[in-house]
Structure formats: C-alpha cells, structure tokens
Amino acid sequence: xxxxxxxxxxxxxxxxxxxxxxxxxxxxxxxxxxxxxxxxxxxxxxxxxxxxxxxxxxxxxxxxxxxxxxxxxxxxxxxxxxxxxxxxxxxxxxxxxxxxxxxxxxxxxxxxxxxxxxxxxxxxxxxxxxxxxxxxxxxxxxxxxxxxxxxxxxxxxxxxxxxxxxxxxxxxxxxxxxxxxxxxxxxxxxxxxxxxxxxxxxxxxxxxxxxxxxxxxxxxxxxxxxxxxxxxxxxxxxxxxxxxxxxxxxxxxxxxxxxxxxxxxxxxxxxxxxxxxxxxxxxxxxxxxxxxxxxxxxxxxxxxxxxxxxxxxxxxxxxxxxxxxxxxxxxxxxxxxxxxxxxxxxxxxxxxxxxxxxxxxxxxxxxxxxxxxxxxxxxxxxxxxxxxxxxxxxxxxxxxxxxxxxxxxxxxxxxxxxxxxxxxxxxxxxxxxxxxxxxxxxxxxxxxxxxxxxxxxxxxxxxxxxxxxxxxxxxxxxxxxxxxxxxxxxxx
Ligand SMILES: [Fe+2]
Ligand SMILES: [Fe+2]
Numbered sequence: 001x002x003x004x005x006x007x008x009x010x011x012x013x014x015x016x017x018x019x020x021x022x023x024x025x026x027x028x029x030x031x032x033x034x035x036x037x038x039x040x041x042x043x044x045x046x047x048x049x050x051x052x053x054x055x056x057x058x059x060x061x062x063x064x065x066x067x068x069x070x071x072x073x074x075x076x077x078x079x080x081x082x083x084x085x086x087x088x089x090x091x092x093x094x095x096x097x098x099x100x101x102x103x104x105x106x107x108x109x110x111x112x113x114x115x116x117x118x119x120x121x122x123x124x125x126x127x128x129x130x131x132x133x134x135x136x137x138x139x140x141x142x143x144x145x146x147x148x149x150x151x152x153x154x155x156x157x158x159x160x161x162x163x164x165x166x167x168x169x170x171x172x173x174x175x176x177x178x179x180x181x182x183x184x185x186x187x188x189x190x191x192x193x194x195x196x197x198x199x200x201x202x203x204x205x206x207x208x209x210x211x212x213x214x215x216x217x218x219x220x221x222x223x224x225x226x227x228x229x230x231x232x233x234x235x236x237x238x239x240x241x242x243x244x245x246x247x248x249x250x251x252x253x254x255x256x257x258x259x260x261x262x263x264x265x266x267x268x269x270x271x272x273x274x275x276x277x278x279x280x281x282x283x284x285x286x287x288x289x290x291x292x293x294x295x296x297x298x299x300x301x302x303x304x305x306x307x308x309x310x311x312x313x314x315x316x317x318x319x320x321x322x323x324x325x326x327x328x329x330x331x332x333x334x335x336x337x338x339x340x341x342x343x344x345x346x347x348x349x350x351x352x353x354x355x356x357x358x359x360x361x362x363x364x365x366x367x368x369x370x371x372x373x374x375x376x377x378x379x380x381x382x383x384x385x386x387x388x389x390x391x392x393x394x395x396x397x398x399x400x401x402x403x404x405x406x407x408x409x410x411x412x413x414x415x416x417x418x419x420x421x422x423x424x425x426x427x428x429x430x431x432x433x434x435x436x437x438x439x440x441x442x443x444x445x446x447x448x449x450x451x452x453x454x455x456x457x458x459x460x461x462x463x464x465x466x467x468x469x470x471x472x473x474x475x476x477x478x479x480x481x482x483x484x485x486x487x488x489x490x491x492x
Contacts, residue, residue, distance in 0.1 A: 026064070026068075031094060033058040059124055071115060119156060127157055142160055143161075183222050198244065209318050213273060231252060233491060235491045236491055247278065257362070270356075280332070283314070305336075328356070334353050334357025335364060337361075339361075383413070386409070411439060419474070420473065429444045
C-alpha cells in the first residue's frame with residue numbers, strides 16, 4: 001500500500017530527465033554563445049565591428065537550432081534553463097555561462113524568450129542590446145522589452161516575464177545559502193582546472209598546478225566549516241566527465257575523512273591534492289582502454305595496473321607542486337595495493353599501506369561504485385556500495401577507517417533516496433551531526449509541481465509531530481534508478 005504513493009513518475013521523467021545528448025550539446029553551445037554576446041555587449045556599442053564575429057557565431061547556433069526544431073524557447077525555472085521544454089544539464093565547461101545567463105535574466109525579471117523564426121544579424125544585435133539595456137529589478141521589463149521589439153518591427157521574438165513563483169519560493173530556498181554557492185563554484189572550478197591539468201599532462205605540455213592547489217585550500221576551508229556541503233556535491237555524478245568528476249569526489253571524501261582523523265589544515269591540503277591526483281597516471285593510458293565498454297584483455301589490464309607508478313613519476317615532475325613529500329608520493333603509489341597487498345603494483349617486500357593510501361583507497365572504491373560507468377550504467381546505491389565494502393573489508397580496506405567512513409557518509413549517506421512514513425520520498429541532504437540522532441538527518445522532499453519541476457523543500461527529521469512522535473521517519477532506502485529521480489539536481 002505504501003508503494004502506491006511512490007509509483008515511478010513516467011510523465012515527469014519525460015519532461016525532466018533523459019535529454020538526448022545531441023540536443024544537450026546544442027543547448028550548451030547556445031548558452032555559451034549567449035553568454036559571450038551578453039558580456040561583449042557590455043563592452044562595445046552595438047555598431048562596433050568587433051561584435052561581428054560573435055554575432056555570426058551565435059546566429060549560426062540559434063538558426064541551426066530553429067531550422068531543426070521550428071522554434072527556440074529558453075525558459076528559466078528555478079536555477080534551471082529549459083530549452084524547448086527540456087531541462088538542460090549542467091556541464092563543467094558550461095557552468096559559468098549557465099550561471100551568468102540565469103543571473104542576468106533574473107535580475108531583469110525576464111523568464112523566457114521565444115524565437116519563432118530564423119533570425120538575421122540585425123535582429124539578434126537589437127535583441128541583445130535591448131536585453132542588456134533593461135533596468136535591473138523592474139517588474140514590467142518583459143512588457144517593455146516586447147514594446148521595444150515591436151517599435152523596431154521585430155515580430156520573430158517574444159519575451160515573457162519571470163514567474164512570480166520563481167521569485168519568491170517557499171521558506172527554504174536552497175540556492176540562497178551562501179556556503180553552498182561557494183562550494184558549487186569551488187567544485188565546478190576544481191573539475192575544470194583538474195581537467196586542464198590532466199589534458200596538459202596527456203599532451204606532454206607544461207601543467208600548472210598552482211591554481212589546483214589554491215582550490216584545494218579553499219575546499220579544505222569549506223570542509224572545516226561544514227563537511228556536509230562539499231560531501232553533497234559528490235552526489236552530482238557526471239557521466240560524461242567521469243575521470244575528472246571522480247578525482248574531485250575522491251578528494252572531497254578524503255578531506256572529510258582527514259578532518260575526522262584530526263589532520264591539520266596543512267596536512268589536509270596535502271591529502272586533498274594527493275587524492276585529486278591519485279589517478280593522474282591514467283592520463284598515459286589510451287582512451288580506448290580507459291573507456292572500453294567490455295572486459296579488458298590481459299595486456300590492457302597490464303597497462304591499467306601501471307597507473308599508480310606512472311602517477312608517481314608524473315607528480316615528481318610537477319614543478320609547481322612545491323615540496324612533494326613522501327606522504328603524497330606514497331599515497332598515490334599505494335591506492336590500489338589493498339589492505340592485504342593483494343592489489344597492485346605487486347611488491348617485492350611486504351609493507352604497510354600508508355595512511356594516505358588507505359584513506360584514498362576507501363574514497364576511491366566508494367565513488368567508483370556509486371557512479372554510472374560505460375560498462376556499468378546502473379551504479380550501486382550508496383547503501384549497496386557500503387555493504388560490498390564491508391563484505392570486502394579485510395581484503396581491501398583498513399577496517400577502522402572504513403567504520404569511520406561509514407560514520408561519515410552516514411547510515412543514510414548523503415544523496416540516498418529514502419521512503420518516509422508519510423509516503424513521501426526524500427533525498428538525504430545533510431546528516432545529523434548528533435550521534436544520538438544519526439537516523440534523523442535532513443532530507444529534501446521529492447515533490448513535483450504540475451510542470452514536473454522538482455521543488456526543493458527541506459525537512460528536518462528531528463521535527464516532532466506535536467505529540468511524542470516525530471513528524472517524519474525513514475522507512476527504508478529506495479533505488480533512485482527505479483524511480484527515475486536525478487539526485488544530482490537536488491544538489492545543484
Ligand atoms: Fe586508481
Ligand atoms: Fe580512482
């Protein structure tokens with residue numbers, strides 16, 4: 001009977017998830033082009049020739065889309081952009097453009113723009129300049145905008161206001177939380193920067209890791225402040241950017257563990273950067289092997305197993321890493337050794353796996369298991385992954401550290417989907433710091449309004465119902481894949 005309340009919502013799914021990747025790429029490209037144009041229009045006046053090239057490039061992107069789909073509609077709903085009714089996914093490269101567009105439109109109370117037919121150069125130019133020329137904070141901007149378009153005899157574009165519900169939503173608007181915004185920025189910037197470093201190393205170019213170090217210091221600061229915020233970011237599993245996303249996640253888990261181990265900020269920074277670089281040796285493995293959907297041949301496995309040692313070599317050659325101490329090098333070398341040394345590389349003489357190595361091993365296994373991969377599209381739920389790790393604990397992990405890790409991610413790890421006794425579904429958002437209330441974390445309730453947009457309402461499970469009981473309690477965990485819920489969305 002309880003299950004009735006949580007039937008998979010196929011309709012909502014169609015409108016919200018599963019955007020075909022081609023459309024998604026076109027969308028990203030469009031947003032980036034808009035971003036550039038909006039920025040440039042603030043530097044040059046509308047007649048400046050410096051603009052031409054950007055106008056041409058944007059026109060191509062816009063018109064290609066219109067020719068394909070008939071019309072082009074961009075709409076802001078919450079923090080998301082919908083392109084012709086489909087939500088665009090965030091991408092690492094696109095993140096800044098997304099943010100910029102959403103912020104600029106919201107400031108001007110513009111909620112959507114519809115292009116009804118193919119545009120010409122002059123129309124696009126006028127459009128951008130009217131948009132950016134709007135006074136911020138004026139509610140009637142959309143009407144003014146449309147009037148200005150008509151004055152210029154432009155009938156191919158129509159603008160709509162930002163919907164009221166988007167301006168003032170419920171009591172808890174997660175996007176307004178400050179540290180969360182900082183964390184998001186650090187998270188995406190780190191993935192982008194790490195990607196650059198990895199690409200440079202791959203191309204045998206000089207890689208600058210100073211920025212990466214700076215970002216890790218920021219992450220250390222965030223983790224010291226509130227570990228749950230960055231931990232929440234690890235729920236954003238980006239399938240297309242696996243290696244980069246994975247490295248950053250492993251770094252976040254390692255930092256949170258290091259904090260609980262009582263490491264100083266200095267040691268935490270070292271651990272963070274070591275964890276981030278743990279798979280840097282993979283930059284020398286051909287992509288065909290790295291992303292192979294099927295099983296690896298013996299030879300390919302041989303290649304794969306070299307990555308800890310290759311990683312050590314690379315790190316020793318990274319000039320700006322500053323003082324590379326033994327802890328960092330050994331941490332990278334050790335991360336696949338396993339507790340009983342049955343992993344790789346094979347050692348000639350027995351040794352104890354280093355502390356950095358043991359920490360990274362756990363973080364690495366957990367993140368790898370909970371992330372969809374080319375060869376395993378449906379990942380383990382956090383609960384399943386922890387169960388597997390517990391089963392393997394003597395072979396693979398340091399059992400004390402593993403216990404600590406489970407305490408850290410919680411009985412209900414951040415990002416788990418749970419069923420509540422109120423028949424609502426919730427996503428674990430923040431563990432309860434009080435060990436006594438470990439089973440009563442904060443959850444985001446999974447609800448959808450008519451348009452299928454997920455509302456982000458936060459509920460604290462320690463809340464009482466007036467009598468002796470609690471307002472809501474967890475009944476069990478659910479598999480998000482079954483219910484077609486995009487967990488990442490709730491952390492963006
Ligand atoms: Fe690895
Ligand atoms: Fe890894």
